[in-house]
Amino acid sequence: MKKFLAIILAMTMVMALVACGGSNNSSSDSASAPAESTSDASAAPAAEPTASGSVYWLNFKPELDETAQALAKTYTEKTGVPVKVVTAASGTYGQTLTAEMDKSAPPTMFVITNPSMDDEWGDYALDLTGTAIANELSTDAYNLYNVNDPSKLDAIGYCYECYGIIVNPDLIEKAGHSMDEIKNFDGLKAVAEDIHSRAAELGFDAFSASDLDGSSSWRFTGHMINLDYVYEERAAGTVWTEQPASITGEFVPNYKNLFDLCINNSTVEPSTLATGGHDAEAEFKSGKAAFFVNGSWEYAAVSETVPNATMIPYYCGVAGEEKAGLNCGTENNWAVNAMASAEDQQATIDFMVWLVTDPDASAQMVAQLGIMPYKQAVESTNGFLNDAAEYTANGCYVMDWATNYQPDVDNYRAGIVSALNAYCADQSDANWETVRTAIVDGWAAAYANTH
Amino acid sequence: MSKKPKSGNSIIRQTRLWSPLFMGPVVAAFIIGFVWPFIQGIYLSFCKFRLIRDAKFIGFGNYVKALQDASFRHAFWYTAMFAIVSLVLINVLAFAVAYALTQGIKGSNLYRTVFFMPNLIGGIVLGYIWSMIFDGILSRYGTSVLMDSKYGFWGLIILVSWQQIGYMMIIYIAGLQAVPEDMLEAAKIDGANKWQTLFKVTIPNVMPSITICTFLGLTNGFKLFDQNLALTAGQPFIIQPDGTSIKTTEMLALNIYSTFYGSGSASPGVAQAKAVLFFILVAGLGLAQLSFTRKREVQQ
Numbered sequence: 010m011k012k013f014l015a016i017i018l019a020m021t022m023v024m025a026l027v028a029c030g031g032s033n034n035s036s037s038d039s040a041s042a043p044a045e046s047t048s049d050a051s052a053a054p055a056a057e058p059t060a061s062g063s064v065y066w067l068n069f070k071p072e073l074d075e076t077a078q079a080l081a082k083t084y085t086e087k088t089g090v091p092v093k094v095v096t097a098a099s100g101t102y103g104q105t106l107t108a109e110m111d112k113s114a115p116p117t118m119f120v121i122t123n124p125s126m127d128d129e130w131g132d133y134a135l136d137l138t139g140t141a142i143a144n145e146l147s148t149d150a151y152n153l154y155n156v157n158d159p160s161k162l163d164a165i166g167y168c169y170e171c172y173g174i175i176v177n178p179d180l181i182e183k184a185g186h187s188m189d190e191i192k193n194f195d196g197l198k199a200v201a202e203d204i205h206s207r208a209a210e211l212g213f214d215a216f217s218a219s220d221l222d223g224s225s226s227w228r229f230t231g232h233m234i235n236l237d238y239v240y241e242e243r244a245a246g247t248v249w250t251e252q253p254a255s256i257t258g259e260f261v262p263n264y265k266n267l268f269d270l271c272i273n274n275s276t277v278e279p280s281t282l283a284t285g286g287h288d289a290e291a292e293f294k295s296g297k298a299a300f301f302v303n304g305s306w307e308y309a310a311v312s313e314t315v316p317n318a319t320m321i322p323y324y325c326g327v328a329g330e331e332k333a334g335l336n337c338g339t340e341n342n343w344a345v346n347a348m349a350s351a352e353d354q355q356a357t358i359d360f361m362v363w364l365v366t367d368p369d370a371s372a373q374m375v376a377q378l379g380i381m382p383y384k385q386a387v388e389s390t391n392g393f394l395n396d397a398a399e400y401t402a403n404g405c406y407v408m409d410w411a412t413n414y415q416p417d418v419d420n421y422r423a424g425i426v427s428a429l430n431a432y433c434a435d436q437s438d439a440n441w442e443t444v445r446t447a448i449v450d451g452w453a454a455a456y457a458n459t460h
Numbered sequence: 461m462s463k464k465p466k467s468g469n470s471i472i473r474q475t476r477l478w479s480p481l482f483m484g485p486v487v488a489a490f491i492i493g494f495v496w497p498f499i500q501g502i503y504l505s506f507c508k509f510r511l512i513r514d515a516k517f518i519g520f521g522n523y524v525k526a527l528q529d530a531s532f533r534h535a536f537w538y539t540a541m542f543a544i545v546s547l548v549l550i551n552v553l554a555f556a557v558a559y560a561l562t563q564g565i566k567g568s569n570l571y572r573t574v575f576f577m578p579n580l581i582g583g584i585v586l587g588y589i590w591s592m593i594f595d596g597i598l599s600r601y602g603t604s605v606l607m608d609s610k611y612g613f614w615g616l617i618i619l620v621s622w623q624q625i626g627y628m629m630i631i632y633i634a635g636l637q638a639v640p641e642d643m644l645e646a647a648k649i650d651g652a653n654k655w656q657t658l659f660k661v662t663i664p665n666v667m668p669s670i671t672i673c674t675f676l677g678l679t680n681g682f683k684l685f686d687q688n689l690a691l692t693a694g695q696p697f698i699i700q701p702d703g704t705s706i707k708t709t710e711m712l713a714l715n716i717y718s719t720f721y722g723s724g725s726a727s728p729g730v731a732q733a734k735a736v737l738f739f740i741l742v743a744g745l746g747l748a749q750l751s752f753t754r755k756r757e758v759q760q
Binding site for chain 2: 103104107110111129130132133223278280281283284417419420423424426427428430431434443446447449450451452453454455458459
């Protein structure tokens with residue numbers, strides 16, 4: 010019996026080792042074999058895709074995964090070029106990229122989210138200047154240039170988004186107000202405080218929960234904080250093109266205005282925000298709250314039950330904010346791996362061009378992403394992005410995503426979250442001073458730490 | 461007389477002949493899975509790198525940075541304190557439970573199973589479950605486990621105690637059952653009371669179990685990661701006037717992890733240097749503790 014067991018164990022181990030080696034071989038075989046065989050088979054129809062390489066797309070957006078997999082399959086059927094799509098689990102993109110890039114067959118197409126990530130990965134990105142995909146862009150507003158060499162185009166935006174405060178106009182009217190009253194912070198404050206004071210009578214409250222746990226805190230430490238950065242830019246009359254070593258925090262009091270309004274006129278007690286566990290989206294969708302701090306990616310979900318939902322800018326008490334627009338930008342930028350073979354690079358660029366020019370493919374992409382800044386891509390159906398365009402058309406200034414320049418992002422934001430937790434439990438001036446320190450001095454410290 | 465050694469020799473020869481076949485896979489797996497990554501890890505701690513394939517050798521720079529890092533030093537002291545407190549609590553409680561369950565109480569097997577079960581749940585899941593339990597209680601007082609480092613510390617102690625006492629208990633039970641009956645009987649006849657029997661007979665005889673359990677407890681305490689990440693992830697922070705923050709409940713392993721994935725092109729190398737220091741520390745402590753307790757074991 011023991012002998013038998015020993016033999017089984019030994020065999021399993023050998024099998025495991027063989028399997029390890031074997032699977033590697035087979036996968037690399039399968040990657041190259043179909044490329045050859047199908048290029049023969051489809052030699053006649055596939056006249057345009059000249060590349061013989063393969064594509065490996067490391068996708069950053071979990072919600073895009075299904076569409077991306079389907080499109081990859083379609084593309085392979087059409088052209089014979091193998092396309093592999095891997096999507097990193099939410100919040101683990103950095104880890105996945107680090108692991109995948111070190112493999113013998115690294116991603117040929119990956120995502121660089123912001124300048125500080127470009128500082129780490131830009132060296133592995135191909136210069137996209139003048140490539141077929143770069144020529145398809147309708148704007149260069151979302152491009153990411155190398156932080157050390159501004160003439161090198163490391164990554165190009167494949168979609169852009171906007172964020173602000175999502176409002177349910179029906180509830181505002183039900184409370185006896187109108188959207189026209191909300192044109193600045195004072196208007197917003199009056200409406201929100203009135204709704205909150207009559208919440209029991211109305212059956213709904215002003216703001217949905219502003220949780221500060223990991224699944225939600227980015228709405229405040231990544232997005233809302235952007236208002237300080239943008240107004241600093243505007244006060245200085247510049248637009249950041251590289252990470253500033255420090256910020257002044259001149260508009261942190263305005264951030265406080267809006268943050269206080271959110272947490273004190275809400276469906277939940279401020280002291281419960283640290284733990285989180287509330288479902289802000291569900292509160293808004295079910296008509297329990299009139300305001301919801303979030304972005305254009307929520308449109309599909311929100312418009313199901315609140316078809317009139319609209320988005321307003323972060324009104325926070327800055328002079329002239331009646332002319333403010335939404336926060337528009339992106340952290341979705343495609344890069345092509347500079348270490349990949351020339352064939353794979355060409356195949357990848359061909360695939361990217363197909364994604365943004367093919368009517369069917371681009372329609373599917375836009376349905377998921379909201380909008381794509383490419384000449385031939387179909388138009389957006391996202392109501393919030395249309396709101397953003399309307400603000401711009403009315404002469405309002407766009408709040409750019411200066412937040413993309415945050416240094417040592419995760420640690421910097423975690424510091425702000427910790428300070429905000431203490432503030433929510435006890436809204437004292439001393440606790441807000443800590444928040445201010447985390448925002449302003451935390452920036453300088455994180456910058457110094459990473460440079 | 462002359463036959464026996466011969467057959468023994470042929471068995472030895474046979475074993476020698478076939479040993480590479482049987483040892484080979486294990487040795488290969490050990491080298492591939494442990495020795496080589498370990499050597500590479502040490503090498504990388506002297507490098508600046510983002511991808512392993514193009515690591516640049518920079519000497520001791522990473523070590524200097526690691527040792528200058530205030531958050532690393534804080535994590536070290538915090539971890540040390542945590543390891544000591546959890547070591548003592550877990551072992552005392554596990555021994556007490558094991559002792560109680562070897563006294564022939566009805567339903568001992570059921571108790572053993574129930575006490576052992578928390579050990580089967582993964583650390584991340586435990587962290588989230590316990591954070592819900594703690595917050596469920598603390599929210600009544602308008603606070604949370606993330607708000608005060610005292611809650612974070614004791615919360616984590618409760619969590620790992622709950623998780624590991626059952627495991628240590630099994631080891632102690634095995635030790636207690638191996639205490640020779642005749643010694644206990646002799647003690648009884650000699651008129652030793654319960655406490656005397658416990659301290660003069662039982663404990664010296666379970667020293668091997670104590671060695672194992674303190675070793676495990678100490679290294680587990682130092683290496684703790686998932687539970688730390690899921691329960692508090694280092695919150696709350698102390699935001700210092702210069703903007704740097706100290707993550708008050710961050711332990712060494714989590715500090716290394718967040719350094720590695722932090723921004724900045726130098727951070728993986730620094731994290732690697734911290735990891736090597738961490739290894740030296742844990743290995744050194746483990747060995748020291750092992751030789752210390754081994755001396756107290758009695759030969760049966």
